[in-house]
Amino acid sequence: MLARTITLHYRKIIDASAARPWDKLVFDDTYTEFRMQAQYFNQQNQFRTFGELRQHVPGTEQLHFLVSAAVRGYLQQLNGWIPDILDNLGRLFLKFNTFQFEIINSDLLDKSRHQVAINFYSDPLLWHDTLGSYLLVSAKPAEAPTAGAEVLTNLFQLQPYLSIHALHTEG
Template sequence: MPDRLITLCYRKIIDATATRPWDKLVWGDSYTEFRLQAQNFNPENRYRSFGEMLHYVPGAERLHFLVSGAVTGYVQQLSERMPDIFNNLGRQFLRFNRFQFELINSDLQDKSKHQVAVNFVSTTLRWHDTVGQLLLVSDAAPAAAPGGEVLTHLVQLQAFLSIYSIQTPETDAPANAG
């Protein structure tokens, strides 16, 4: 199997059941910001939920972006390390270079219904092989170790982690006959 370049996407869903401190901060501050920003789309308090605003208020999809500012600082705290994803040695290794915040659900009168997702897209990886249920990957442009050795990681695809994009090496086009 030829090496392929891939990126992975991890969708981290955060709701009222969050137990980790980082998750709780993202959840709480995004709810506070949602309530603040929702006033611009719902000044008469006609709608209670994010879903209702999406359905009835033109431009309400902008709330995803407007609320994302409340979590940007928390994402920066991760130092480009994707949370919750570990290699088979239990080490956090996967770097991300972009993220997208998303409101899934929220309710202006019931904080427990607030649910968000942060979608992390990894830096480019070289996918060497699949070993059982694990992907054998390395940095796309690894620093060559003595003897041409390349350091690798084994990572299992799991819930909310998937291959986001794939790029196969270009092959030479066949010569024109004729």
Template sequence: MPTRTITLAYRKVLDVNSPKPWDKLVLADSYRELRMQAQLYNPGGQYRTFGELLHYVPGAEKLHFLVGGSIGGYVQQLKGVMPDIVNNVGRYFLKFTRYQFELINSDLHDPSKHQVAINFYTEPLHWHDTIASYLLVSDATAPAEANGEVLTHLFQLQPYLTIHSLRPAEPAATVG
């Protein structure tokens, strides 16, 4: 079976029900930053929600970027390892090369309504096979072992994890 190269994307959604301490810190700091940055777009305070700002205020879509800067330190704490996704033996293994912060919605007067997402994108992976709801992958940049073996990871597909991009295998050269 030819090996294809894929990039995975994982969308981590954070809201008041997010249980982990890291999630709560990201949520709190992004909310605080949103309230500060929103003052530029809402000086009279006539809009209450992020959705209203997007709808009525030109340029308010820049808030995704402006607020996203407040979580950079938290993302650095992950040391390039994607959160929440483990292989079949319970180890974190997916490395991400980039991320994108997204405000989903928020109420400038009620932090319990604040909801954000962080979209993580992996380094290239070789996709070797699919076994039921599991993918068998290996690091596309890692060299093979001295004996020719390739170290792999088997993991289950789950909500908010998707194949973001696919590069088909190169066709085999024909001899003739």
């Protein structure tokens, strides 16, 4: 049987409707950082939104990276766990090895229009089976398991903003 290794991608969108304390902190701090960093690109105060800055000011793609500094400490609080994605037992089970921050929209004068996304990319997983809308996966071991060895698995349901980012088949 072919071993299928997958990497999952979860896009966590955070906006003014954020209800969880961690999400609210990320929302507030990224908005503050956006306003501070945007000053460099908007010295004459000609533009109000992130979209206007991107359209009219060269180099503003750097704002994604510059504002991401505001979330790095919050990501450490996650201890490597991808938030919100639970297995069918209600437990966090997905570890991330990398992330990408993006500003979706923002307005220098209206905080309610600020919207960001954190894209989490999981550690590699072995994909054993699909059961309806559920995937049965396990952590990819450092070495090939011996024949007959027990493998601990997680069963989880696909949901919005979660997708298979990469697939690798080993023969």
